[in-house]
Amino acid sequence: MPRANTADTYGSISKAFHWITALLILTLFPLGVIAENLPYDTNEQLARKAWLFSLHKTLGVTVFFLALTRLLWTATQIRPAPLHPARKAETFLAEMVHVLLYLSLVFVPLSGWLHHAATEGFAPIWWPFGQSLPFVPKSEALAHLFSGWHWVLTKLLLLAFALHIAGALKHVVIDKDDTLRRMAIGKAPRQPAPPRPAHSRAPALAGISAYAAALLAASVMAWPTAAPQAAQAPEAPQAAPMALPANGWQVETGTLALTVTQFGKPVSGQFGAWTAEIEFDETVDDGIAGRVEVEVMIDSLTLGGVTDQAKGPDFFDAATHPRALYSADILALGDGQFDAVGTLTLRGTEAPLDLPFTLRIEDGTARMEATATTDRRDFGIGQNMPDEQNLAFGVEIKVDLVARKP
Ligand code: HEM
Ligand code: HEM
Structure with missing residues (x-):
């Protein structure tokens, strides 16, 4: 042939x-x-x-x-x-x-x-x-x-x-x-x-x-x-009304991001709609310097190609629990280091969450950056996925805010 x-x-x-x-x-x-x-x-x-x-x-x-x-x-x-x-x-x-x-x-x-x-x-x-x-x-x-x-x-x-x-x-x-x-x-x-x-x-x-x-x-x-x-981004409510030090700071930009690890690979996303109220005394540099209350709209989550799955009943369950709440005391540790020590209520379950953060105030602009890792099992998220190879237990949370004095 x-x-x-x-x-x-x-x-x-x-x-x-x-x-x-x-x-x-x-x-x-x-x-x-x-x-x-x-x-x-x-x-x-x-x-x-x-x-x-x-x-x-x-x-x-x-x-x-x-x-x-x-x-x-x-x-x-x-x-x-x-x-x-x-x-x-x-x-x-x-x-x-x-x-x-x-x-x-x-x-x-x-x-x-x-x-x-x-x-x-x-x-x-x-x-x-x-x-x-x-x-x-x-x-x-x-x-x-x-x-x-x-x-x-x-x-x-x-x-x-x-x-x-x-x-x-x-x-x-x-x-x-x-x-x-x-x-x-x-x-x-x-x-x-x-x-x-x-x-x-x-x-x-x-x-x-x-x-x-x-x-x-x-x-x-x-x-x-x-x-x-x-085009959705502009519609998403800003990380709005927020008083950084109580004397009239306004949040200009803010992200509340999270990263999960699926099949060993990170998948990142963020909540588009959330509000935060902070009472804060910047003169305190040791001990309780204020309080923070954050309310997050679960439905505003986007998470790579698995957004719908994440908001579904097995995970965040946005339909039954549309909001997450975080309330914490702010502890000043000195040198611009702080720790928010409080509880996160997510999916109807309350669990402790510490959020260490840095705050830098320069030329009338305050920048707050926080990173913490929490365990999804504490909130009953993804109970049907007990294998870490498919979905890791740890979920990384990142908060980044820039506020300015008008
Ligand atoms: C499984 C069943 C299939 C049969 C029975 C079949 C049969 C044939 C026959 C008889 C010819 C020659 C046509 C001629 O001389 O004019 C041919 C050519 C061709 N077939 Fe198939 N085929 C099959 C599946 C496929 C599939 C799945 C593809 C691609 C997606 C495909 C792509 C082609 C192409 C591109 C030619 C032209 C080849 C050329 O002249 O360069 N065939 N096929
Ligand atoms: C000749 C090669 C391929 C054929 C014939 C093929 C065929 C198909 C078919 C029939 C579906 C189901 C679509 C439906 O719902 O009706 C599908 C889905 C899909 N395929 Fe392929 N595929 C091919 C190559 C690839 C490659 C190379 C990739 C990625 C590297 C890929 C990724 C996907 C994905 C992610 C879906 C899910 C549907 C979606 O969300 O868009 N496919 N494919």
């Missing part, structure tokens, strides 16, 4: 590329749908879902590189001539579908990969590269867009594949010709192909146009929901 294609048949290398890719695509498709629809309510379910997604992504990235190699090989090859060149519409459709399939082999895995790279946490790719991609920032809006691309492009691949199979079946069942035979491993065509008609670029152009239209439609579909998310 020749390695290279001839005018009558595909060579062994093209055949190997074709069937290995076909096998991978036929595995990846159900794998994607199954992984997507698996529940993740318990530790085992989440671990299984993540494992299947990692397998899906790892095989998918393999298809991407295989496709690039295959395209390079195809570019050096002649293509076996159509067996029925007089059937113009059929030949046009077959070639257009081939172009759609080639485009799918590159852009379906690429869209999935872009989605993965723009998302934080969950189901790593097992290759030692590619968790992030150059020029792709971690962004919910971008992840949403790429996820829309992946969804639409997988449906287009399905459509092209259905037409491809229908064509192959027609050649076997109705035409009873050699079309499938010349792609079959170890088989040679029984008769030579008729002379190749003049080559037309029209099927390729039609395939590329259809693909571009689908990509555009996917972007339009995914964009309107992505854009408001990106």
